[in-house]
Amino acid sequence: MSNEVTVRNYILExxxxxxxxxxxxxxxxxxxxxxxxxxxxxxxxxxxxxxxGIKVDDHEMVPENLxxxxxxxxxxSNKSSQ
Amino acid sequence: xxxxxxxxIIQPEINRLLGDSLLVAERKHPAKLVASTAEGEFTYRELxxxxxxxxxxxxxxxxxxxxxxAIYMDNSWPAIYSLYGVILAGGVFVMINPQTKADKLAYxxxxxxxxxxxxxxxxxxxxxxxxxxxxxxxxxxxxxETIQASAKNISIKHLDSALGNASAGNIFSTSIPTxxxxxxxxxxxxxAPKGVMHTHQSMLFALNxxxxxxxxxxxxxxLNILPFAFDYGLYQLLMTVHLGxxxxxxxxxxxxxxxxxxxxxxxxxxxxxxxxxFSMFLASHGRNKLHFPSVTRVTNTAAALPADFIxxxxxxxxxxxxxxxxxxxxxxxVCYLEPELIDQHxxxxxxxxxGTEVFLLSAAGEPVAPGDAGILHVRGPHIMLGYWKQEELSxxxxxxxxxxxxxxxxxxxxFKMDDNGLLYFIGRSDDIIKTRGEKVSPVxxxxxxxxxxxxxxxAVIGVVDETLGQSIKAxxxxxxxxxxxxxxxxKWCATNLENHMVPKEIVVLPELPKSANGKIDKKQLA
Numbered sequence: 001m002s003n004e005v006t007v008r009n010y011i012l013e014x015x016x017x018x019x020x021x022x023x024x025x026x027x028x029x030x031x032x033x034x035x036x037x038x039x040x041x042x043x044x045x046x047x048x049x050x051x052x053g054i055k056v057d058d059h060e061m062v063p064e065n066l067x068x069x070x071x072x073x074x075x076x077s078n079k080s081s082q
Numbered sequence: 083x084x085x086x087x088x089x090x091i092i093q094p095e096i097n098r099l100l101g102d103s104l105l106v107a108e109r110k111h112p113a114k115l116v117a118s119t120a121e122g123e124f125t126y127r128e129l130x131x132x133x134x135x136x137x138x139x140x141x142x143x144x145x146x147x148x149x150x151x152a153i154y155m156d157n158s159w160p161a162i163y164s165l166y167g168v169i170l171a172g173g174v175f176v177m178i179n180p181q182t183k184a185d186k187l188a189y190x191x192x193x194x195x196x197x198x199x200x201x202x203x204x205x206x207x208x209x210x211x212x213x214x215x216x217x218x219x220x221x222x223x224x225x226x227e228t229i230q231a232s233a234k235n236i237s238i239k240h241l242d243s244a245l246g247n248a249s250a251g252n253i254f255s256t257s258i259p260t261x262x263x264x265x266x267x268x269x270x271x272x273x274a275p276k277g278v279m280h281t282h283q284s285m286l287f288a289l290n291x292x293x294x295x296x297x298x299x300x301x302x303x304x305l306n307i308l309p310f311a312f313d314y315g316l317y318q319l320l321m322t323v324h325l326g327x328x329x330x331x332x333x334x335x336x337x338x339x340x341x342x343x344x345x346x347x348x349x350x351x352x353x354x355x356x357x358x359x360f361s362m363f364l365a366s367h368g369r370n371k372l373h374f375p376s377v378t379r380v381t382n383t384a385a386a387l388p389a390d391f392i393x394x395x396x397x398x399x400x401x402x403x404x405x406x407x408x409x410x411x412x413x414x415x416v417c418y419l420e421p422e423l424i425d426q427h428x429x430x431x432x433x434x435x436x437g438t439e440v441f442l443l444s445a446a447g448e449p450v451a452p453g454d455a456g457i458l459h460v461r462g463p464h465i466m467l468g469y470w471k472q473e474e475l476s477x478x479x480x481x482x483x484x485x486x487x488x489x490x491x492x493x494x495x496x497f498k499m500d501d502n503g504l505l506y507f508i509g510r511s512d513d514i515i516k517t518r519g520e521k522v523s524p525v526x527x528x529x530x531x532x533x534x535x536x537x538x539x540x541a542v543i544g545v546v547d548e549t550l551g552q553s554i555k556a557x558x559x560x561x562x563x564x565x566x567x568x569x570x571x572x573k574w575c576a577t578n579l580e581n582h583m584v585p586k587e588i589v590v591l592p593e594l595p596k597s598a599n600g601k602i603d604k605k606q607l608a
Contacts, residue, residue: 013569015576016573016576017569017570017572017573017576018569018573031333031334031336031337032204034180034181034581036336037181037334037336037581037582038334038335038336038338038358038359038362038518039358039518039549039550040336040581041336041337042362042365057370058338058339058342058366058369058370059339059370060339061337061338061339062337062339062340063337063340066337067337
């Protein structure tokens with residue numbers, strides 16, 4: 001599975017409770033759409049760490065890295081290439 | 083935006099109305115920062131300009147003294163000036179959590195008879211579909227991106243254009259202190275949210291009491307990450323303006339790192355939180371040490387602060403007094419523990435806030451001996467007028483037979499009081515769930531579950547959760563041939579309930595256990 005599919009499916013299943021791909025666009029803000037809340041973000045971080053073998057530092061928990069599917073994918077690819 | 087102020091704005095010498103706080107503070111220091119927000123930094127002069135322009139726009143839209151205006155926005159600059167605009171126009175503000183979904187939004191707008199909705203374009207998927215049934219609304223003013231939409235008999239306008247069209251200058255509100263100032267909708271044991279009615283007088287009294295025991299001044303910089311629809315968040319704004327202090331506003335605590343950064347950059351002095359937020363602070367502190375030396379007051383309410391949090395909180399906030407508090411929307415706040423006593427009495431929530439008193443009565447209404455459990459009753463000018471249009475429910479909370487000719491608030495919570503008069507929370511006398519510091523009515527969640535085709539029975543309970551306090555667990559049984567799975571059920575909940583009300587866990591059972599009289603027996607599920 002590509003990273004995109006993995007991340008999308010996780011968000012769809014765990015926050016939107018659906019497998020309908022049209023429910024989530026890659027550039028929509030997870031915060032503005034009400035998809036992520038303060039406990040949701042911690043679960044997302046644990047998922048990314050487990051799934052992609054990365055360590056998310058506290059200072060990286062910012063909207064630029066985690067607020068949309070696209071920003072998450074970019075963040076993962078930057079982290080993995082470090 | 084450049085808004086001219088008229089020269090005849092009435093400048094009160096004393097604070098009688100909520101809006102007077104702003105008029106007085108602006109006169110004292112017009113150029114001082116009132117709020118630092120994602121939309122920018124704003125002075126007291128700017129807040130007054132925006133609020134007066136909005137008040138004028140609302141009056142042009144037909145808002146008269148006592149009319150309700152709903153504010154359905156996230157924590158933002160428009161939410162701040164909207165509140166004061168409504169108040170200066172003589173209106174009653176109804177704060178609605180931006181996470182509220184369409185059905186509940188429609189319910190609150192209808193129940194409160196709101197004439198105008200102030201909102202943000204990013205919430206349009208929730209508010210546009212309900213406008214055709216919103217027969218009492220005459221106007222929707224929104225911030226953010228331009229929306230192309232129309233609705234019969236409702237004027238939908240961008241806030242900028244509403245403000246721009248309003249005549250600059252004077253506002254004439256004839257409100258008096260016993261007029262209604264706000265409705266705060268809160269979950270109740272009956273399921274439908276109900277509007278807690280507070281007057282200018284009750285809110286100003288509570289404000290002064292809070293400011294006194296929290297030892298706040300105009301030099302304070304108050305951080306707020308709590309929603310304005312939650313009275314704990316709302317009062318951070320009201321206290322700021324009342325003091326002539328500065329509010330550092332964040333939309334939420336979803337991304338902790340930027341919040342930490344702003345706390346340091348702005349040298350925040352007051353940090354209000356709930357246990358869920360503090361547990362995230364502690365988790366973060368465990369990985370990388372946190373250190374906020376500028377903070378001198380940390381406050382907790384909504385749920386008990388675990389005693390074992392306190393040493394680490396003192397580590398994170400080395401110069402802060404830590405306040406444990408307890409309250410309910412019906413009187414804003416009941417009690418607080420003097421911060422100097424926290425090590426000696428870490429389990430206590432202290433004594434009544436200044437200017438008020440509390441006492442414990444048995445279920446039969448008799449006084450109880452020190453150390454015995456009793457139901458907490460509250461007396462003072464801070465208690466609500468009642469629930470909006472809910473006389474029966476109001477009478478369950480406000481007792482008229484204890485003191486002659488005055489209402490006493492019965493919290494329905496069990497407490498005990500020690501020899502020093504310090505209060506200890508024991509438990510609730512109803513089945514309301516407290517999760518992330520917010521009250522959730524099991525009936526409200528059950529009603530939503532029942533609304534899903536295929537569900538026969540539903541029962542919702544709270545289970546102990548380390549981070550959330552309680553988490554919501556739902557048990558359902560299905561109609562014959564029903565084939566719902568837990569994901570479908572959660573999706574239904576997520577589209578009809580605020581995030582914190584969506585069950586964490588759904589258990590599908592063939593039948594729910596029933597008691598002899600045929601009611602679902604929740605004790606067997608716990």
